[in-house]
Amino acid sequence: MLYFIIRRILQIIPVIIGVTLILFTLMYIIPEDPAKLILEKGATPEALQNLREKMGIDKPVYVQYWRYIKKLAKGDLGTSYRYRRSVNSILADHYPNSIKLALAAIIIEIIIGIFAGIVSAVKKYSFWDVLVTVSTTIAVCIPVYWLGMMLQVAFGLKLGWLPMSGMGDGSIMYYILPAITLASVSTAFVARMTRSTMLEVLSNDYITTAYAKGLSTNMVIGKHALKNALIPVVTLIGMDLGTLMGGAILTETVFNWPGVGRTIYLAILQRDAPVVIGGTIILVMIFVVMNLIVDIIYALLDPRIRYEKKEIQI
Amino acid sequence: MASIKELEVLEEIETGKKYSRTSLYKDAWKRLKKNKLAMLGLSIVILLILIAIFAPLISPYNPILRIKEDSSLGPSMNNLFGTDLLGRDIFSRVIYGSRISIEVGVIAVGISVIIGLFFGALSGYFGGISDALIMRIADIFFAFPYILGAIAIMTILGPGIVNIFIAIGILGWASIARIFRSSILTIKNKEYIEAARAMGAGSSRIIIKHIFPNSFAPIIVYATMNVGTAIIVEAALSFLGIGVQPPTPAWGKMLAESLAYIDTAPWMMFFPGLAILITVLGFVLLGDGLRDAFDPKLR
Amino acid sequence: MAETENNKILEVKNLRTYFYTDDGVVKAVDGVSFDLKKGETLGIVGETGCGKSVTALSILRLIPQPMGKIVEGEIIFDGKDLLKLGQKELQNFRGNRISMIFQDPMTSLNPVYTVGNQVIESLVVHRKLSKEEARRESLKLLEMVGIPEPKRRFNSYPHEFSGGMRQRVMIAMAIANSPSVLIADEPTTALDVTIQAQILELMDELKHKTNSSIIIITHDLGVVAKYANRVMVMYAGKPVEFSNVDNIFYKPMHPYTIGLMKSITRLDEEKRKKLKPIEGLPPSLIDLPKGCIFRIRCKYAIDQCKKEYPPLVEIEKDHHVSCYRAKEFMDGILERFGN
Numbered sequence: 010m011l012y013f014i015i016r017r018i019l020q021i022i023p024v025i026i027g028v029t030l031i032l033f034t035l036m037y038i039i040p041e042d043p044a045k046l047i048l049e050k051g052a053t054p055e056a057l058q059n060l061r062e063k064m065g066i067d068k069p070v071y072v073q074y075w076r077y078i079k080k081l082a083k084g085d086l087g088t089s090y091r092y093r094r095s096v097n098s099i100l101a102d103h104y105p106n107s108i109k110l111a112l113a114a115i116i117i118e119i120i121i122g123i124f125a126g127i128v129s130a131v132k133k134y135s136f137w138d139v140l141v142t143v144s145t146t147i148a149v150c151i152p153v154y155w156l157g158m159m160l161q162v163a164f165g166l167k168l169g170w171l172p173m174s175g176m177g178d179g180s181i182m183y184y185i186l187p188a189i190t191l192a193s194v195s196t197a198f199v200a201r202m203t204r205s206t207m208l209e210v211l212s213n214d215y216i217t218t219a220y221a222k223g224l225s226t227n228m229v230i231g232k233h234a235l236k237n238a239l240i241p242v243v244t245l246i247g248m249d250l251g252t253l254m255g256g257a258i259l260t261e262t263v264f265n266w267p268g269v270g271r272t273i274y275l276a277i278l279q280r281d282a283p284v285v286i287g288g289t290i291i292l293v294m295i296f297v298v299m300n301l302i303v304d305i306i307y308a309l310l311d312p313r314i315r316y317e318k319k320e321i322q323i
Numbered sequence: 324m325a326s327i328k329e330l331e332v333l334e335e336i337e338t339g340k341k342y343s344r345t346s347l348y349k350d351a352w353k354r355l356k357k358n359k360l361a362m363l364g365l366s367i368v369i370l371l372i373l374i375a376i377f378a379p380l381i382s383p384y385n386p387i388l389r390i391k392e393d394s395s396l397g398p399s400m401n402n403l404f405g406t407d408l409l410g411r412d413i414f415s416r417v418i419y420g421s422r423i424s425i426e427v428g429v430i431a432v433g434i435s436v437i438i439g440l441f442f443g444a445l446s447g448y449f450g451g452i453s454d455a456l457i458m459r460i461a462d463i464f465f466a467f468p469y470i471l472g473a474i475a476i477m478t479i480l481g482p483g484i485v486n487i488f489i490a491i492g493i494l495g496w497a498s499i500a501r502i503f504r505s506s507i508l509t510i511k512n513k514e515y516i517e518a519a520r521a522m523g524a525g526s527s528r529i530i531i532k533h534i535f536p537n538s539f540a541p542i543i544v545y546a547t548m549n550v551g552t553a554i555i556v557e558a559a560l561s562f563l564g565i566g567v568q569p570p571t572p573a574w575g576k577m578l579a580e581s582l583a584y585i586d587t588a589p590w591m592m593f594f595p596g597l598a599i600l601i602t603v604l605g606f607v608l609l610g611d612g613l614r615d616a617f618d619p620k621l622r
Numbered sequence: 623m624a625e626t627e628n629n630k631i632l633e634v635k636n637l638r639t640y641f642y643t644d645d646g647v648v649k650a651v652d653g654v655s656f657d658l659k660k661g662e663t664l665g666i667v668g669e670t671g672c673g674k675s676v677t678a679l680s681i682l683r684l685i686p687q688p689m690g691k692i693v694e695g696e697i698i699f700d701g702k703d704l705l706k707l708g709q710k711e712l713q714n715f716r717g718n719r720i721s722m723i724f725q726d727p728m729t730s731l732n733p734v735y736t737v738g739n740q741v742i743e744s745l746v747v748h749r750k751l752s753k754e755e756a757r758r759e760s761l762k763l764l765e766m767v768g769i770p771e772p773k774r775r776f777n778s779y780p781h782e783f784s785g786g787m788r789q790r791v792m793i794a795m796a797i798a799n800s801p802s803v804l805i806a807d808e809p810t811t812a813l814d815v816t817i818q819a820q821i822l823e824l825m826d827e828l829k830h831k832t833n834s835s836i837i838i839i840t841h842d843l844g845v846v847a848k849y850a851n852r853v854m855v856m857y858a859g860k861p862v863e864f865s866n867v868d869n870i871f872y873k874p875m876h877p878y879t880i881g882l883m884k885s886i887t888r889l890d891e892e893k894r895k896k897l898k899p900i901e902g903l904p905p906s907l908i909d910l911p912k913g914c915i916f917r918i919r920c921k922y923a924i925d926q927c928k929k930e931y932p933p934l935v936e937i938e939k940d941h942h943v944s945c946y947r948a949k950e951f952m953d954g955i956l957e958r959f960g961n
Contacts, residue, residue: 150551150603152558155578155596162589214729217684221724222717222744222795225709236734248465255470259559263582277478277565285478289471296468312734312779 017304096287100269104291106176107257107268111295113188114195114253115246122196123242126203130211131230141200148197153256157190157263174265187264191256195249202245206238213237240311247303254292351540354616361612367605375421382415387570395588405590407580413591416572417598423573424602427487427557428550434492436546439499446500447507457500464497473556477565484567487560491553498545506538540617544610551606558599574599631835632658632681632720632803637695639673639680642688646908650676650690652859655934658803663829663836665850665867667843669904673859674839675725678807681837682716699803718748721796725808727788731780737764737791738776744798763794766831768824786817793824797832804829805837810845822849843886847871852940855879858905858915861934865941875937875948877920914945922947 125145129138164186165173172183210216211234219229261270269288276284355361374381383403394410396402404413446457464472476490560566561575569576574595581591639651651673658664666674679685680692681704697704699720704712716722724730732740741760745751751759757776764772767790780788789809796804806825810818826849829836840846846853847867854864855878863876874880881900902919905911914931917923924946932944937952945951 146607147600147604150555150600150607152555152562152575152578152596152599154559154562155592155599158578158582158585158592158596162585162592166586166589214724214726215732217679218724218730218792218795219732220684220716221682221722223713223715223747224717224743225713228747233732233735237732240734251468251471255468255474255559258470258474259562262563273474274563277474277563280478286475289475292471293467310734312736312781 013308014305017301096283099272099284100288100291103267103272104269104295106266107261107270107292108295110184110187110191110261110266110268111253111257113184114192115250117188117192118195118199118249119246121192122199123203123239125196125200126242127207127230127235127238129200130204130207133208138204141204145197145200148193151193153190153194154259154263156193157187157260160186160190161263174263176267187260187266190263191253191260194256195246195252198249199242199246203238203242206241207234210234210238236310240307243303243307243310247300247307250296250299250303254296257292351613351616355612358612358615360608361616364605364608364610364612367601368609371421371602371605372425374418375425378418378422382412382418384412384415386411386415386419386572388412395584395591397588398590404594405588407577407591408584408588413577413594416577417574417594419572420574420577420595420598421602423484423561423567423571424554424557424599426484427491428553428606430488431491431553431557432495432546432549434488435495435549436499436542438492438496440503440542442496443500443503444507447504454504458504461497461500464494467494469494469552469556470559473560474563474565477560482565482568484571487557487566490560491556495549495553498549499542502541502545503538506541510538544614544617547606547613548610551603551610554599554603554606629659630657631660631699632837633696633698634677634681635696635698637677637680637697638693639676639685639690639695640693641690643908648907649859649910650907651680652910653931654695654856654859654861656854656861656864658835658837659852660802660835661829661833662851663826663838663849665846665853666837666839666856667841667846667853668856668862670841671904671907672856673907674841674856675807677856678722678805678837678839681805682720682722683712684722714748717744717796717801718799719801720803720805721799721801722805722807723789723792723796723809726812727785727792728812730792731788733780736777736779737783741791741795741798744795748799759798760794763798764791766797766828767791767794768820769794785813786821789813789817789821790824793821793828797828797834800832801834803837804834805839807839808841809838811840811842818845825849843882855882858910859907860915860931861942861944862916863941863943864934865943869941873941875941875943875951876945877922877947878916880951881919 125141129135129141132138161173164171171186173186176183211230216229216234219233224233257268258270258273260266261268262274265271269291273285273288273292276288355365388411390406390410394406395408396406398405402412402414404417407413407416442457442461446454472494473490476493477486480486480489557566558573558575558578561573562579564576564579567573567576577595578592581588581595584591634657635655637651637654638649641648641650654673654677656664656666666677668674676685676690680695681697683692683704685692692705695705699715702711704715707715731737738757738760741763742756745756745759761772761776764775769775769787769790775783775787780791783791804825809825810821813821822845825836825838828834838845838850850867852864852866853870855862855870855876857878863870863874863879869875870879871883874883878900885899900919905915905918911918913929914920914923914927917927920927926946932946934942934944935948936942937948
């Protein structure tokens with residue numbers, strides 16, 4: 010098992026390197042002159058040149074690039090064009106909030122998604138099944154931010170039950186709407202996937218064997234079917250984390266949630282490329298780490314993956 | 324070098340495939356017709372295309388015309404969907420917004436399909452190192468969240484609709500490439516390909532003439548689904564401000580503008596969002612239906 | 623007669639199991655009756671699709687719903703009608719008093735749990751055992767069915783076993799609670815020929831050790847010839863002939879059985895004779911013809927065969943046949959083993 014984990018970590022490293030390299034590279038093809046952005050209009054050419062020198066962007070591309078790699082190796086994401094603070098410091102304030110929101114969304118996604126999927130598979134064609142199928146189909150098509158706004162109006166404004174935006178004092182109330190919004194599309198995917206894998210698993214012979222042993226329906230589904238059905242679902246959740254990261258930007262914007270997503274949004278408005286790229290990298294890193302965790306859970310569930318190496322034949 | 328005609332004849336003799344190809348589509352169409360949800364999807368899509376084409380004729384007002392006095396009015400007989408903060412008629416803007424969506428859907432996915440077919444062909448037909456390399460790169464694209472990638476690219480390229488086409492198009496090639504590649508791998512080794520090669524047909528001819536028509540079906544399915552995704556991503560980009568620029572009406576942009584006015588003028592966000600929802604739903608239902616129609620075993 | 627009555631451990635009366643599909647109603651089992659005596663091995667034979675597996679599944683009510691439904695019949699075991707039992711009681715019987723093993727050992731074991739886990743499960747579902755007791759019992763069972771190094775294999779996963787080994791594990795699970803009846807649905811069809819023999823021998827051995835009766839479902843007449851005491855031949859969902867194994871092989875009275883016997887190679891026949899397959903194809907179970915379903919392929923068919931399906935009649939001691947002309951065969955009026 011340990012061997013498996015180490016292997017996966019080693020596999021991840023080139024991916025991280027690849028992704029960050031690509032993104033950093035992209036940053037250097039920016040056509041606009043950042044110096045102009047920072048100084049106000051009417052700045053003298055000397056002042057502009059001065060700033061450029063200070064920022065180091067007047068040097069040829071490969072020099073800048075090399076500097077960036079060195080900084081990257083140290084974990085330094087560069088300096089914001091707008092705020093003249095390091096990108097790291099800007100993001101450091103915000104990424105814990107994103108993680109908290111993402112975790113809340115994942116919990117919702119897993120619990121509601123899997124539960125809905127199981128019920129609709131076990132009670133195929135029933136009212137519940139139809140309800141789940143219809144709502145998941147629609148959920149996949151809803152723009153996440155629109156859903157957020159609708160929820161805000163409905164629950165925040167009209168009904169006044171829940172706060173409309175911000176993180177407030179950090180109590181659960183503030184998490185509810187943003188987390189549901191962020192989780193919506195993913196939950197729908199998970200529910201559909203769970204339903205179809207559950208249906209497939211239930212048609213397997215070992216389920217009949219389990220019943221033949223005298224197990225109750227709850228045992229058969231809860232013990233025998235579930236573990237098998239969850240395996241592909243776990244993979245899906247892993248693959249879907251990316252959508253969560255992308256959705257984070259939109260959701261945090263709508264709900265004014267102080268996370269990396271909103272920071273990126275504001276940076277986009279201000280054409281502050283280092284922050285945008287840096288923020289994206291952070292999101293990608295979170296995504297990659299979560300993926301790794303998902304892979305490990307997957308191996309825990311499916312012994313066939315774990316024991317790839319040992320095959321005993323008689 | 325054998326002529327196309329000879330290859331066609333050979334094909335017919337060999338497997339009678341010519342018949343089966345057209346009847347595959349006829350059968351699929353019959354099955355599709357029976358599927359009510361898919362037909363609903365198809366109607367939505369057709370309706371959307373018609374609205375986009377005939378926008379100038381159907382919309383009551385000029386979408387960028389501001390009428391200061393009429394700003395932020397609720398839905399009424401005059402303005403079916405109400406007006407926005409600048410006094411523009413939302414109904415007209417929603418109608419015109421469909422143009423952007425359709426354009427993005429078709430062109431961006433078109434780009435994805437072309438890139439995907441190219442790499443899929445390279446990968447599947449020639450195999451070896453190019454195959455491994457291309458598939459690894461595809462994996463990275465797969466893993467990368469769509470929206471994040473689009474944002475990154477748009478930040479670099481700058482706003483504008485052409486850049487949107489490029490950004491979305493570049494990100495979507497991986498799934499197309501993958502299915503095309505697997506189609507190729509399945510068909511590559513069938514006998515009539517051997518026969519064609521024996522008659523002197525070159526690789527590109529074989530790919531275009533023989534492999535392509537047979538792998539078309541899953542590509543159509545994926546392309547349709549991808550249009551839905553493309554529309555959502557475009558709306559997201561416009562929402563974030565790096566998509567279409569004002570004053571062009573785009574649904575995502577309208578939603579961004581409505582953010583500040585949720586409490587005072589909720590209709591500003593309701594209708595554009597609904598438009599996105601229905602449009603994407605149409606493509607998703609159609610895509611699902613096509614998939615079932617081409618291969619009912621895939622339920 | 624009274625003794626034979628007491629000797630019956632399981633009795634199936636007029637079982638009908640139908641499947642409701644989009645294309646129509648499939649009458650998989652349509653009026654099957656038989657009984658199982660204590661300590662015997664009953665073989666149920668027939669072509670693929672004749673309803674033998676469905677019969678077996680019906681006994682334990684393992685028919686997939688909502689498509690399938692047991693529409694009629696009684697299954698008497700231990701004085702109770704299994705078809706009328708409530709869920710909880712039924713679960714008590716399954717894997718405990720009546721066990722079943724299935725055809726494909728590759729897919730019949732859950733791939734994500736260890737073999738030991740699954741064997742223990744068979745035990746603790748029906749008995750209160752401590753962890754160590756359960757483990758000890760399971761190891762004993764694994765040994766009994768001939769699994770080498772049971773301690774080590776206990777923690778192995780099904781995919782690490784070969785087909786024959788997996789089937790042994792299935793058997794271990796099935797006999798865990800010393801059931802009175804063991805139903806084996808084509809237990810060796812998916813295995814190599816050499817392994818087949820081993821498994822069948824094992825089952826026969828265990829039958830004597832645990833005092834159970836076996837119902838073995840198979841299409842392999844060789845298996846039946848060697849291991850069965852009595853045999854029921856099925857065709858298109860109906861019983862066709864039911865007797866002891868000697869009668870079936872040496873004195874078959876139903877045209878179908880006769881045809882079967884002529885179509886197999888037998889050591890006791892002259893070498894020169896050609897194998898004669900039964901002409902025609904088995905009918906679709908949706909569109910069953912009226913009357914005797916075999917009449918279309920039967921060269922002895924008469925008018926009466928068109929009207930109603932011949933009931934299962936005891937034409938001599940312990941020999942039941944569903945054929946209007948069975949008596950004629952019996953009395954030697956009709957040639958059975960002609961060309």
